[in-house]
Amino acid sequence: MTFGLPLEPIACIVLGALRAGMVLMLLPVAGGEGVPGIVRVLLSMLLGAVLVGVPGGALPETTTGLVLAAGRELLIGLSMGFLCRVLLAAPALAGDLIAEELGLKMAEDVDPMTRIPSTAPARVYETGLMLVFLAANGHHDVIRALHASFASFPVGGHDLPQGLATLADSVRTLLRFAVMIAAPLLAVLMVGSLSLALLSKAVPELHVMTFGYPLRLLSALAAGVTLFPFALAPGLRLIAALRTGLLRLVEA
Numbered sequence: 001m002t003f004g005l006p007l008e009p010i011a012c013i014v015l016g017a018l019r020a021g022m023v024l025m026l027l028p029v030a031g032g033e034g035v036p037g038i039v040r041v042l043l044s045m046l047l048g049a050v051l052v053g054v055p056g057g058a059l060p061e062t063t064t065g066l067v068l069a070a071g072r073e074l075l076i077g078l079s080m081g082f083l084c085r086v087l088l089a090a091p092a093l094a095g096d097l098i099a100e101e102l103g104l105k106m107a108e109d110v111d112p113m114t115r116i117p118s119t120a121p122a123r124v125y126e127t128g129l130m131l132v133f134l135a136a137n138g139h140h141d142v143i144r145a146l147h148a149s150f151a152s153f154p155v156g157g158h159d160l161p162q163g164l165a166t167l168a169d170s171v172r173t174l175l176r177f178a179v180m181i182a183a184p185l186l187a188v189l190m191v192g193s194l195s196l197a198l199l200s201k202a203v204p205e206l207h208v209m210t211f212g213y214p215l216r217l218l219s220a221l222a223a224g225v226t227l228f229p230f231a232l233a234p235g236l237r238l239i240a241a242l243r244t245g246l247l248r249l250v251e252a
Contacts, residue, residue, distance in 0.1 A: 012048075026082060124224070
């Protein structure tokens with residue numbers, strides 16, 4: 001006795017898993033090396049099996065058509081993942097701006113999650129606002145947008161997202177929110193630098209350069225803890241901008 005496998009549902013799930021897997025690979029929460037590859041593969045297959053239930057188009061009947069369909073799914077997932085990756089990089093960029101002002105840019109270490117060199121302030125801002133992203137259910141917004149993408153661009157179709165302007169605007173949005181997140185601490189550091197400069201001119205005997213750098217580090221640490229809530233407001237606006245950008249990209 002032979003049993004025939006339902007090839008069409010399996011092909012739909014695999015194609016949907018390609019789209020979901022590309023988003024997961026580029027999403028900072030699940031795309032780092034701290035998440036085993038087998039976990040991402042299984043999660044992609046699970047999302048593909050659940051989300052591809054949205055009615056889709058007719059699957060290609062030839063091998064070439066299936067390869068092109070797989071490339072289309074990867075391209076759609078790449079567009080969504082790129083938008084998530086770019087916008088969620090704003091906290092790290094804000095930390096790098098602060099590290100540049102503090103003179104800590106040379107003290108870079110390798111982030112074990114991404115294997116990319118980063119500074120201590122960048123790690124602090126990235127970790128803190130990533131926790132805010134999870135607490136605000138930002139990962140739910142990504143899954144909803146992924147679900148909406150299967151409704152707007154069903155598996156087996158031929159159309160592609162037209163929201164390339166959204167991807168271009170994401171770079172501008174990244175820079176704007178990075179400056180907004182780093183602005184409170186940068187303002188404190190600029191005032192501190194100006195105060196030390198005036199003090200060195202007024203009392204040269206104090207040798208401000210001797211204790212100026214440790215004093216700036218201590219003041220930056222205290223100001224960072226005190227002013228961190230002011231970075232949450234642009235962080236929440238960043239999550240809202242990510243939600244809007246994803247929905248605009250998938251035309252939902």
